[in-house]
Amino acid sequence: MSGTQSRLPASLTLVGAGKMGGAMLSGWLAGGLDPARTAIVEPAPSPEIAELCAARGLALNPAAPPAAEAVVLAIKPQGLAAAAPALAPLIAPGSLVVSILAGKTIADLKARLPGARAVVRAMPNLPASIGRGATGAAASPEVTPAQRGLADALLSASGLVEWLDDEGLIDAVTAVSGSGPAYVFLLAEALAEAGVAAGLSAEIAGRLARATVAGSGALLDAEATEAAQLRRNVTSPGGTTAAALDVLMRADGMPALLREAVAAAKRRAGELAG
Structure with a gap:
């Protein structure tokens, strides 16, 4: 991290609260994420997610999610094209976008989400669901040291994080720890x-x-x-x-x-x- 302090974002929007997104959310809340400034966008929330949101006061599918310091994309990769028009307004100028969409490059995300500039692409694996994951991550040039610290805090809540200088190495991470x-x-x-x-x-x-x-x-x-x-x-x-x-x-x-x-x-x- 080159001395950059990791901290959870002051506000966050999670898009997709399935198995992986829900597991990451639980880790963030345990680590001190502010529920009052957290929005969940999930068209088909599981009973567990609905119960968690109700119990902790998280906004579930708000009509107009407020601008957030970080937006985490955890939907199914094949759903990105259809979801992109609805996702674009969620990304404010200066928002950090963290994507765990397998196979979706930073360039692809920027093309479909024009407001996305500071983007971190990450590949977690299944043991992240119990806090024992291994994640490889790569950042776009626009990601500041402070934003990298935010991303590191979000991803390390689920286990080990290895930062890559070359996004192209994500495919190798997928082959080793993802699979x-x-x-x-x-x-x-x-x-x-x-x-x-x-x-x-x-x-x-x-x-x-x-x-x-x-x-x-x-x-x-x-x-x-x-x-x-x-x-x-x-x-x-x-x-x-x-x-x-x-x-x-x-x-x-x-x-x-x-x-x-x-x-x-x-x-x-x-x-x-x-």
């Missing part, structure tokens, strides 16, 4: 299936695989040690883990497959941004 939870869930799924093939019941194998993946992730988070060293720490020469890793780390094994998978995801992200 990454699915890779981890597949690992748990495949490990459970392998346990069944080894003779365990589906129930026991599923519980063991789930706890192993979750526990290993927690250990990785708790330790400053690099992942490669943690792997070596649990691998005794000539032991059972070493035998398994001989298979997983062969030339066509897990590292090669993940490189291929990430490359495919990055390529598809670029195609979708089109």
Whole structure:
């Protein structure tokens, strides 16, 4: 952050309060966002969002949302074109626009929302819904250090934030952390299936695989040690883990497959941004 202090915006309009938008909103409120100066634009609010707005005094679908210091776009990306005419009046001169719309570039957002100048494009991932997310973010040249601080505070309420100097790297972020939870869930799924093939019941194998993946992730988070060293720490020469890793780390094994998978995801992200 180059010494810039992060703070939540004094006023905010959230456009889209689905699963991700709603989770981010909960984190902001817990972090001190002023409910009285927060507006939610969500045509089909869930009962949970409607209840939250009523309980905390947030304006839900106001007729004319007031100008806000920050406008966060969390609608479905494919809905941007249709929603743009209604969104444009929400963006005041000087507003910071933070977009988590996958595949929508800063140039695309500026073209559809002519008032948007200071724009931050971000790619969060699913664990943001429990405050353990990983987000990559890139800012347009118009974003001031103070506005970057606002964006950092908004995004870091959901977990780790990595700032990118090149917006083009968002596609790589999408391929690594944006899609990454699915890779981890597949690992748990495949490990459970392998346990069944080894003779365990589906129930026991599923519980063991789930706890192993979750526990290993927690250990990785708790330790400053690099992942490669943690792997070596649990691998005794000539032991059972070493035998398994001989298979997983062969030339066509897990590292090669993940490189291929990430490359495919990055390529598809670029195609979708089109």
